[in-house]
Amino acid sequence: MALNNPELLPIKEVFDYFAGELFAGMDEATRIFLLKTAFLPEIEPFSAQKLTGVPHAGQVLSELHEKNCFTERRFETESAYRYHPLFREFLIDRAHQHFSREEIHTIRHDAAAVLDELGRTESAVELLIEAQCWEEAAQLIIREAPVYITQGRSKTMLQWIGRLPIDRAEKTPYLFFWKGACQLCENPAESFESFKRAYQIFRERGDQVGLCLSWAAGADATLYSDFAYQDWIPALEEYMQLNPVFPNPGIEARVIASLFNAMSLQQPEHPRLPEMEARAYAYYCQPGALDFTVRLETGLYLVVFNLWFGEIVKARFIVDMLGDISCGAVVSDLTIITLKTTQALVDFFTASFVSCREAVFEAVKLSEETGISIWTCHVLGHGLAAALSDGDLAMADILLARLKDNLGRAGVMDVGYYHFGLAWRARAKGDLAGAYLNLEIAGSILAGLDNLPCHAVLHTSLAELCFRRGDDCSARKHLDMARAVGVRMRSRVVEFMCLVLEAEMELEQGREVVGIDLLCSAFALGRACGIVNTYWWQPEIMVRLCLKALQAGIETDYVRGLIRSRGLVPQKPPMDMEEWPWKVKIYSLGRFELYINGNLMRSSGKVQKKPLEMLKSLIVLGGSESREGQVADLLWPESDGDTAKNSLKITLHRLREMLGNERVVQIREGKLSLDQHQVWVDAWAFEEMLQTRGSDDRDDEYMRRAEKALCLYRGHFLDEDHDKPWTVTLRKRLRDRFKHAVVAQGNLWREKGAADRAVACYQRGLDVDDLAEEVYRC
Numbered sequence: 001m002a003l004n005n006p007e008l009l010p011i012k013e014v015f016d017y018f019a020g021e022l023f024a025g026m027d028e029a030t031r032i033f034l035l036k037t038a039f040l041p042e043i044e045p046f047s048a049q050k051l052t053g054v055p056h057a058g059q060v061l062s063e064l065h066e067k068n069c070f071t072e073r074r075f076e077t078e079s080a081y082r083y084h085p086l087f088r089e090f091l092i093d094r095a096h097q098h099f100s101r102e103e104i105h106t107i108r109h110d111a112a113a114v115l116d117e118l119g120r121t122e123s124a125v126e127l128l129i130e131a132q133c134w135e136e137a138a139q140l141i142i143r144e145a146p147v148y149i150t151q152g153r154s155k156t157m158l159q160w161i162g163r164l165p166i167d168r169a170e171k172t173p174y175l176f177f178w179k180g181a182c183q184l185c186e187n188p189a190e191s192f193e194s195f196k197r198a199y200q201i202f203r204e205r206g207d208q209v210g211l212c213l214s215w216a217a218g219a220d221a222t223l224y225s226d227f228a229y230q231d232w233i234p235a236l237e238e239y240m241q242l243n244p245v246f247p248n249p250g251i252e253a254r255v256i257a258s259l260f261n262a263m264s265l266q267q268p269e270h271p272r273l274p275e276m277e278a279r280a281y282a283y284y285c286q287p288g289a290l291d292f293t294v295r296l297e298t299g300l301y302l303v304v305f306n307l308w309f310g311e312i313v314k315a316r317f318i319v320d321m322l323g324d325i326s327c328g329a330v331v332s333d334l335t336i337i338t339l340k341t342t343q344a345l346v347d348f349f350t351a352s353f354v355s356c357r358e359a360v361f362e363a364v365k366l367s368e369e370t371g372i373s374i375w376t377c378h379v380l381g382h383g384l385a386a387a388l389s390d391g392d393l394a395m396a397d398i399l400l401a402r403l404k405d406n407l408g409r410a411g412v413m414d415v416g417y418y419h420f421g422l423a424w425r426a427r428a429k430g431d432l433a434g435a436y437l438n439l440e441i442a443g444s445i446l447a448g449l450d451n452l453p454c455h456a457v458l459h460t461s462l463a464e465l466c467f468r469r470g471d472d473c474s475a476r477k478h479l480d481m482a483r484a485v486g487v488r489m490r491s492r493v494v495e496f497m498c499l500v501l502e503a504e505m506e507l508e509q510g511r512e513v514v515g516i517d518l519l520c521s522a523f524a525l526g527r528a529c530g531i532v533n534t535y536w537w538q539p540e541i542m543v544r545l546c547l548k549a550l551q552a553g554i555e556t557d558y559v560r561g562l563i564r565s566r567g568l569v570p571q572k573p574p575m576d577m578e579e580w581p582w583k584v585k586i587y588s589l590g591r592f593e594l595y596i597n598g599n600l601m602r603s604s605g606k607v608q609k610k611p612l613e614m615l616k617s618l619i620v621l622g623g624s625e626s627r628e629g630q631v632a633d634l635l636w637p638e639s640d641g642d643t644a645k646n647s648l649k650i651t652l653h654r655l656r657e658m659l660g661n662e663r664v665v666q667i668r669e670g671k672l673s674l675d676q677h678q679v680w681v682d683a684w685a686f687e688e689m690l691q692t693r694g695s696d697d698r699d700d701e702y703m704r705r706a707e708k709a710l711c712l713y714r715g716h717f718l719d720e721d722h723d724k725p726w727t728v729t730l731r732k733r734l735r736d737r738f739k740h741a742v743v744a745q746g747n748l749w750r751e752k753g754a755a756d757r758a759v760a761c762y763q764r765g766l767d768v769d770d771l772a773e774e775v776y777r778c
Contacts, residue, residue, distance in 0.1 A: 033060055539566070
């Protein structure tokens with residue numbers, strides 16, 4: 001009887017066939033060989049020989065294959081075989097009939113040992129569990145757990161541990177330890193409970209190494225959860241009092257790193273936190289002191305601590321070092337996602353928005369591919385904050401939608417953060433009511449969460465909104481609460497946020513002296529810490545404060561750097577403010593000097609002559625919507641239309657190249673303009689400062705502005721280009737305005753009884769224009 005498709009027949013008929021037609025015709029040695037090797041999922045000559053003691057096992061396997069005895073040769077390698085699943089099932093059934101229970105136990109144990117020796121751990125564990133070799137299975141699971149977790153195979157490990165008897169886990173606390181490690185990605189709360197049970201058993205046994213490792217792992221698990229674990233840090237502090245010396249330096253590094261991590265998040269006001277930060281940072285920087293996973297977690301919390309503390313440069317150094325280390329290491333998917341999440345946070349604080357967006361989408365993509373969602377909402381939140389701070393509302397809407405899609409598996413903090421993002425988005429659109437509503441929702445969600453940075457940001461945001469809505473009392477209350485949280489956190493960033501907001505409030509309410517004082521403190525702190533971004537960033541507020549700071553001479557280098565890095569642009573170009581960090585500054589009164597990004601451009605002669613002439617012509621024409629033909633007529637009066645038009649096109653290209661920014665010189669519908677948000681011209685500033693005057697010529701503000709205008713006029717407009725007819729009209733107008741302003745300002749000083757200042761004013765006019773008869777008459 002042939003049996004070509006045994007899987008199509010009833011199992012009894014199949015087994016009867018194997019017993020009567022196949023098995024009965026074999027010699028006893030072959031039958032024993034088959035019964036023992038059936039416990040191997042795949043059979044190689046070496047493993048078969050070790051298990052059966054048959055020296056020519058390879059020959060036996062080859063003959064079984066050639067005789068078509070349901071023995072398949074694997075295609076991957078010619079020396080590996082596998083029994084047909086039904087034939088193997090028959091053999092194992094027959095083995096249980098032929099061997100005693102003790103003999104089956106021994107065969108399985110020996111087969112597992114052979115498989116383990118060959119590196120086929122998974123099959124070995126399965127055999128040990130089937131054989132109820134609990135001790136050997138537990139030890140093999142414990143040995144292989146780090147490898148499986150790194151490979152992302154935590155679920156397999158959890159299944160194996162779950163198949164062991166409960167009392168075995170109680171006898172082997174490292175099973176609880178590795179169970180916790182496997183649960184971390186999916187359920188941090190359950191993970192903590194497993195580490196906690198391991199810790200309790202180790203403590204009962206006096207196993208200090210196990211106790212320290214399980215405490216540290218439990219502390220790390222709390223970092224991934226929304227819930228507070230108030231007793232966990234005191235438990236270790238009690239241990240450290242009784243055992244001031246750790247079992248070994250490696251254990252000490254591991255515990256101190258985790259203690260710092262837990263303190264920085266759960267007890268930021270703890271008096272020993274600065275000491276723990278210093279020790280954790282030392283271990284972090286010491287090669288080999290911490291394994292990579294712990295080093296990653298420590299780096300993450302060192303970054304968070306230092307960002308909020310105001311050590312932003314140090315935080316960037318830490319995350320960059322971690323990136324360098326990870327390049328040469330075999331790391332898990334969770335590690336990569338954690339690293340990307342940390343990078344995105346640092347990029348937010350340093351206003352590196354392009355880099356932040358890249359890190360966010362790389363992390364989210366890997367999360368979706370692997371199913372590791374523990375950081376998904378966090379990293380989306382970092383991206384959302386970056387987009388809102390950068391004013392990229394389209395990207396903010398995309399990230400809000402992605403965040404909403406993930407709320408089903410989000411923690412309390414993530415849900416609260418989603419509503420905070422909605423509030424920030426509404427504030428950016430000018431919807432104060434919508435912003436306030438979502439901040440209140442976020443506050444109610446996060447009320448029970450002891451996350452100090454969240455509360456600091458919420459209170460500063462509510463303070464700003466209350467102030468905008470005219471509720472000064474509530475604004476002050478929230479500001480005080482934010483400041484109190486910042487003190488608990490030791491956060492100089494929160495202090496900066498509070499000082500900036502309070503300065504804005506005081507200045508808005510006309511308390512200039514107090515506001516300027518607060519602004520000095522805020523920007524001095526910002527300079528010391530390198531702060532360029534915060535949560536709830538409002539560009540219009542920062543523009544106003546930066547303008548005020550430059551006017552008052554407050555931290556001018558820091559303020560200019562802040563304006564440049566954040567691209568702060570006032571709605572109305574502040575032409576009266578020479579100190580503003582203009583991308584292009586042009587001096588045309590008494591000399592011609594061109595500064596690009598603060599650097600004086602040295603003329604290279606004839607090559608730049610025509611582009612510079614074009615620039616001067618645009619200044620003469622007012623810098624706004626000058627017709628191409630008008631510019632061409634000034635520069636190429638002798639050329640015909642086509643030639644002049646082509647020359648203008650070439651010269652415009654060269655001018656833009658010279659200025660290094662196409663947007664500085666704009667062309668729209670045949671009209672040329674200089675972008676007055678980027679270009680400052682002393683002649684334009686001179687005229688604007690003399691035009692913007694109060695109703696009373698004697699008011700101090702007008703005199704201050706007039707004095708500043710007169711200081712700008714160091715000579716006549718483009719005097720070296722006196723041969724250019726198109727410069728004459730503007731030159732004369734500016735000269736007349738200068739003479740009139742000198743006389744008016746001098747007379748005002750004289751009326752105020754400041755004769756010496758009046759004389760100095762008149763003399764300045766004569767120094768610039770010794771032919772000014774109007775001044776001589778004064």
